[in-house]
Amino acid sequence: MNFSFKIAVRFLKSSKGQTLLIVLGIAVGVSVQIFIGSLIQGLQKNLLNKTIGNSSHITVISKNQDNRISNYNQIINKITHISQDITNVSISYDSPALINLNNKNYSVLIRGLNLNTASKIYHVKEQIYEGKAPKRNSETIIGKELQKELGIKLGDELTINTNIGQEYTLKVTGFYDLKVSSLNKTWMITTLDTAQHMFGGDNTITNIEMQVKDVFAADQIADRLSNVLSSRLKVENWKSQNESLLSGLNGQSISSIIIQVFVLVSVALAIASVLAITVIQKSKQIGILKAMGITDKTASLIFLFEGLLLGIIGSILGVLFGLLLGFSFSTFVTNPDGTPIVALTFNYSFILFSVMVAIIASMFAALIPAKRSSQLNPIEVIRNG
Structure with missing residues (x-):
């Protein structure tokens, strides 16, 4: 050789x-x-x-008619023990609403978030280019496109009509840019307590959102969660929602x-x-x-x-x-x-x-x-x- x-x-x-x-x-x-x-x-x-980099890879929602999830802390503990591939977990209370301004109605989605955990997924705090994040009740931040459409400034107050027939006033403390026009135009981000109070959902949430290490394994992890969590909960993943x-x-x-x-x-x-x-x-x-x-x-x-x-x-x-x-x-x-x-x-x-x-x-x-x-x-x- x-x-x-x-x-x-x-x-x-x-x-x-x-x-x-x-x-x-x-x-x-x-x-x-x-x-x-x-x-x-x-x-x-x-x-x-x-x-999907700055969004939820897997989302747990309720199959109940009111779309609410109770005892969510127990569910989160179970989720974090199911897979070590889950990196970030955040909760939110979401509900549609109408902004009444100058005799016009604008359709928006009120998102009540725990900003400390939600920022790990959506990087909300880093995307605020003017003002500051909401810290107290009745405070909110809105997106760049919605701010232009409404023509409002920091400190202005917006009248919100909820889907349960209540009217609330939210003070705008900042403007954000998530680099997605549809989100900037529709999301009004506030504290979790504010959203729960507005829609009568005290001690409940509507979404448990999470990110995983390998985004292409999101469907497999979602299947594992579905097999373990209650049948009253639905587990969605980004792959099933983004076939194209x-x-x-x-x-x-x-x-x-x-x-x-x-x-x-x-x-x-x-x-x-x-x-x-x-x-x-x-x-x-x-x-x-x-x-x-x-x-x-x-x-x-x-x-x-x-x-x-x-x-x-x-x-x-x-x-x-x-x-x-x-x-x-x-x-x-x-x-x-x-x-x-x-x-x-x-x-x-x-x-x-x-x-x-x-x-x-x-x-x-x-x-x-x-x-x-x-x-x-x-x-x-x-x-x-």
Whole structure:
């Protein structure tokens, strides 16, 4: 085996042009794999962050007619013990209402939140660009779009008509921007106590919201919760409510895989064709070696080692080219504010996987010329020169 390795190195050195061509081909293939894979992963991560990153992944609601959940502290304790993958849990009391302003009615959703826990999901406190979060009863903050539509200022009071026929006055203490127009236009965020008092839901809530470590496992965790929690509760997850988004993400992943497969096939064919030519070019040397006593297996190992060496060297260069390409893309392809259009995600497991696949593909590509070399007849090769 050591002899075959030395001959393989000598063959590669004797044809530097061919060796360089194959190495560059592998390097380009691996770099394209890494760049495309990182780009797709970055796109998916960016899309998920914009759509569900600052929202609930799993929501527990009531099946009762009044939509209220009592003894929620016991339910939360049970939830946190079911799965360690649940990271943030928050409660809310939500109910529709009408704002009466200048003889006009505006439909809104009153969201009574525990802002300390809710901010871990929605980052409400961080998104307040003017004023402050509500701390006392009868205080609220509203979104950017709703503030523009109503034309109000900090400290103004809004008359709220609830769905139980009551009228309340809420003081606006701040304005927020959750970067989602529909939420900015409809959500009025207040304290949990305020919402419970407004809608007569003391000591009850309407939602238990949570986030999980792996967003793609949300449906599995939701199923586990459904099997354990009361039948009067319904467990929803973001995947069941965003089928079109999932379809788009799956389409991106499939496209990435198809591109990478074709890149691998083209690289493997290039290696196989060049090494097959090498067998012809080196047939006289192989014939002499066989006449000196090397076995067919040893002759085959020469080309398998060539494939292995080419795969390793090409993959290392490919990783460097891929990282350089990704860095250049993130640095020069930017938004007007200087931020990357797509923040590439470099997954080291994916990079290692790409390297291993390229090396294995290189060795498989060397099987054909390896088999051909083992079938060479040394007498015929030497006789025919």
